Amino acid sequence: MSAHYTDKLLNFISAGPSPWHACAEVERQLLAEGFTAFDEAAEKWHSSAGTRGYTIRSGSSIIAFRMGDKPPAETGFRVLSAHLDSPCLRVTPLPERQLFGCASLALDIYGSPIIATWADRDLGFSGRVSVSSEQQPLEIETLLLSVNRPICRISSLAIHLNRKVNEDGLKLHKHAHLPAIWGLGSGSRNVEEGRFRDFLAAELDLPSERVLGWELCLHDLQAPVVSGRDDEFIHAPRIDNLGCSYAALSALLRSLEEPSETTQVIALYDHEEIGSTTDRGAGSSFTRDVLTRLAGTNPRDLSRAIHHSAALSADMAHAVHPNHPEKHDGHHNPILGGGPVLKTNSSWRYATDATTMGLVRALAASANIPLQEFVCRRDMRCGSTVGPIVAADLGIKSADVGAPMLSMHSIREMSSGQDCEQLSRLLTSFLSW
Ligand SMILES: [Zn+2]
Structure with a gap:
């Protein structure tokens, strides 16, 4: 495990006590890497191969992108989504x-x-x-x-x-x-x-x-900490879902080291915790509006691009609680320290299907990242994410992944720095797939 990654994650969480602060921190890190702001009110966006840009809606949802070396209509988008708000x-x-x-x-x-x-x-x-x-x-x-x-x-x-x-x-x-x-x-x-x-x-x-x-x-006010006998855990507020937002941001920044034919996108939304159907949530026009501009000027460019595209929605996952193992189904038991989690639900509370399941498994295997599985108990209501919402609006093939954690939605949550870092590496391999 890299203490370096964990420290940066905890600093990110500290910098984001509200979704507006989290959004401003994402913007700060993007600006430091040469990204420039694009305005939704502008007539034209002048983006070309390699352009690094971002746009913010209502102060708390942000979409950042690096244009690929080939037009999106030919090579598509790789979209990572997560949310910046917490209960x-x-x-x-x-x-x-x-x-x-x-x-x-x-x-x-x-x-x-x-x-x-x-x-x-x-x-x-x-x-x-x-x-x-x-x-x-x-x-x-x-x-x-x-x-x-x-x-x-x-x-x-x-x-x-x-x-x-x-x-x-x-x-x-x-x-x-x-x-x-x-x-x-x-x-x-x-x-x-x-x-x-x-x-x-x-x-x-x-x-x-x-x-x-x-x-x-x-x-x-209690600061996030590294914890556990061997410094294997983190205790912090808002790990759901700043843990995955940071994994997506760091994946995009890490991807800049290599050229990319495809256009890489991260979409970090506000309002996931209240259902996403707002002016800036994943259910708004935001993603479609931005991808339309990036796809090109021909009206068919977006649908052509989507045909070549894929999306991963990253949201924290429920690890088995050692004192409450009966809350998991007995066969799909993600554990802390066991690596990122692939989430599947037949009613599409998660957007994973056979194709994207195969893709995530293949990416994890080729990057040597362990992968765990989550399926909710059939007699319990399954949570959901922005994954199915974005998939339904754009018609983009998608999967849901996350990192295991305990105490989700507590004021003080618990996860593992190693799992969060491995998730970030998995997201990196997806962006450059
Ligand atoms: Zn969440």
């Missing part, structure tokens, strides 16, 4: 609450976090804030903001007041029990109103009236 708690509009001596902030739930894991953590917040410009009140800009101090806390109830917590588990009611304490109350609801906006304005060094809106995720 979390977010600050609502008008969040201030005045409750029994404490000033609290109302929270909304993004995706499906394991809510109990957010209790008794030191929480900062991060995301973006919309502000009016100084001269033109109707001109709106969005600013990234990350507050990395322990501002908020969701305190658990003492066991003396919740005697059955160890039998029943820690249950937090999604409405009543989530307001996060962020200060001592002023005793007056009127005084509390607007305090959060004032706080944001002070953080951004702006007058309060210029702060108009926000999308802010709470995040855990």
Whole structure:
């Protein structure tokens, strides 16, 4: 295992406490490798063989590409997809609450976090804030903001007041029990109103009236770590799915070392955790719009290119939990440290079919990468990924892969640096296939 890769992965996770920050970090790394920004509003994209470019939609979904030496209509695309968002708690509009001596902030739930894991953590917040410009009140800009101090806390109830917590588990009611304490109350609801906006304005060094809106995720301040007896594990937030987003990004950057006839693409989306059907999600027009421009000027260029193309969707996979082995089907048992995972589902919750299954197995074998298999228990609901969504929209042959992990959607997840690195190598071999 390369400690180097694991360190870079953990730095990437730290740099991305919100999808907007994760997107900005991807952009930073692309710019450092000579990629240039392309604007969806531009009349023409001037791209030619070897052009390295990217475009961002709504600040949190990004598609990056390196044009192949031959036109996409002749050699197609190799598309890697993953998602930049993670389940979390977010600050609502008008969040201030005045409750029994404490000033609290109302929270909304993004995706499906394991809510109990957010209790008794030191929480900062991060995301973006919309502000009016100084001269033109109707001109709106969005600013990234990350507050990395322990501002908020969701305190658990003492066991003396919740005697059955160890039998029943820690249950937090999604409405009543989530307001996060962020200060001592002023005793007056009127005084509390607007305090959060004032706080944001002070953080951004702006007058309060210029702060108009926000999308802010709470995040855990505990840093990601390498862990385990032999440093074999990682503990971190947002491994699902920054682990795979980084694998895709590093695969693209590694691929630059060799020439490529095909056009290599990575698509890293926001909004996977809430179903992808949004203006910037995998279910939006984003991928098709970008690939249409890259394919060429003839209306048939895209469909010709897709005919020669393939896609891999990379999303973290469920390793067998050693204390809960009955949750896997007994024959498809990915384990931590066992290598990347190929995911299959007959109802197309994953986009793998016989052709792409063969391709992934052949790529893994030729690159000497171990490959594990995941099929969900037939009596359990199978998760899904952006893979089938992109496949259905473009008509592109696809497969779903991932790296094994535990504690998916906990505030603190667990995986193996070696598995994540091997996944990245598998994605690299796919890009240059
Ligand atoms: Zn995921």
